Amino acid sequence: MLRVLLRAMAGLLPLILLSSPVLAQGNSADGQSKSASCAACHGAKGKAVNAIYPNLAGQNEDYLALALRAYQKGERSGGQAGVMQAFTSSLSEQDISDLAAYYASLTPLK
Numbered sequence: 001m002l003r004v005l006l007r008a009m010a011g012l013l014p015l016i017l018l019s020s021p022v023l024a025q026g027n028s029a030d031g032q033s034k035s036a037s038c039a040a041c042h043g044a045k046g047k048a049v050n051a052i053y054p055n056l057a058g059q060n061e062d063y064l065a066l067a068l069r070a071y072q073k074g075e076r077s078g079g080q081a082g083v084m085q086a087f088t089s090s091l092s093e094q095d096i097s098d099l100a101a102y103y104a105s106l107t108p109l110k
Helices: 002-019 028-034 036-042 061-072 081-088 093-105
Strands: none
Touching: 028 093, 036 081, 061 081, 061 093
């Protein structure tokens, strides 16, 4: 019984992998060089310049990438969503991954 289950799971694994979205690997050094426009609100090292903007330093990389994609697709509203949609509209998947990797690599603020 266990052998049958393992074979079935092994047969499903390629289908699962093929149906999953391919996500680019982020490069924090490249993300730093791409973060200039982010720094205007979120600070050069991810510490926001104003309390209405979130600190990005040390945030979870996957969360940051998901948030950037959601802004890009217009799935977030309220607050500064319109500004973020404008900033993210021209980002590639690699840009998003690099920016997320950069901010996640920074020391979280206390």
